[in-house]
Amino acid sequence: MYDVAIIGAGPAGASAALFTAKAGKKTVIIDNDKSITKRAWIENHYGVMEITGPDLVEIGKKQAAKFGTELIEDTAVNIVKTDSGFQISTESRQFDAKHVIIATGLGIDLAEKLACKRNRARSPE
Numbered sequence: 001m002y003d004v005a006i007i008g009a010g011p012a013g014a015s016a017a018l019f020t021a022k023a024g025k026k027t028v029i030i031d032n033d034k035s036i037t038k039r040a041w042i043e044n045h046y047g048v049m050e051i052t053g054p055d056l057v058e059i060g061k062k063q064a065a066k067f068g069t070e071l072i073e074d075t076a077v078n079i080v081k082t083d084s085g086f087q088i089s090t091e092s093r094q095f096d097a098k099h100v101i102i103a104t105g106l107g108i109d110l111a112e113k114l115a116c117k118r119n120r121a122r123s124p125e
């Protein structure tokens with residue numbers, strides 16, 4: 001049983017894992033390596049002048065792992081509520097966690113399957 005399961009290891013998911021793992025919560029990230037960030041060249045990220053997307057994502061994963069986050073390469077296909085939290089089904093196995101953070105970026109299949117309410121994305125004005 002994990003305290004927190006995070007779906008997605010892009011900047012959103014890895015940042016969340018940094019904080020949960022550093023706070024002593026047993027954390028797992030499940031990610032299927034389709035980050036949109038990996039296509040980016042980034043020049044406006046705090047603390048770095050410029051960095052490639054793949055480097056940013058790899059550093060984020062290493063930081064999360066450094067504080068004890070377990071990284072699993074797999075696709076989450078369903079999440080169901082249980083008495084003690086949630087059960088996450090991936091293509092190959094199942095994980096139990098008290099809390100789940102969905103940080104799947106542009107990948108909305110899972111959120112739609114769970115009927116999560118979404119806000120339509122807006123471009124900056």
Ligand SMILES: Cc1cc2nc3c(=O)[nH]c(=O)nc-3n(C[C@H](O)[C@H](O)[C@H](O)COP(=O)(O)OP(=O)(O)OC[C@H]3O[C@@H](n4cnc5c(N)ncnc54)[C@H](O)[C@@H]3O)c2cc1C
Pocket residue numbers: 007008009010011012013030031032033034035036037038039040041042043044045074075076077103104105106107108110
């Ligand atoms: C060319 C380009 C340039 C950009 N430049 C900048 C910039 O300069 N500055 C800036 O601030 N932003 C920039 N962005 C935008 C920025 O990349 C994104 O807004 C942000 O990085 C998205 O992070 P994320 O963690 O939400 O999503 P992602 O990085 O996409 O991570 C989501 C992760 O979830 C995983 N996932 C999805 N569904 C599942 C599932 N069912 N099971 C398991 N894993 C799953 C994916 O594999 C992925 O690894 C740029 C984007 C692009 C494409």
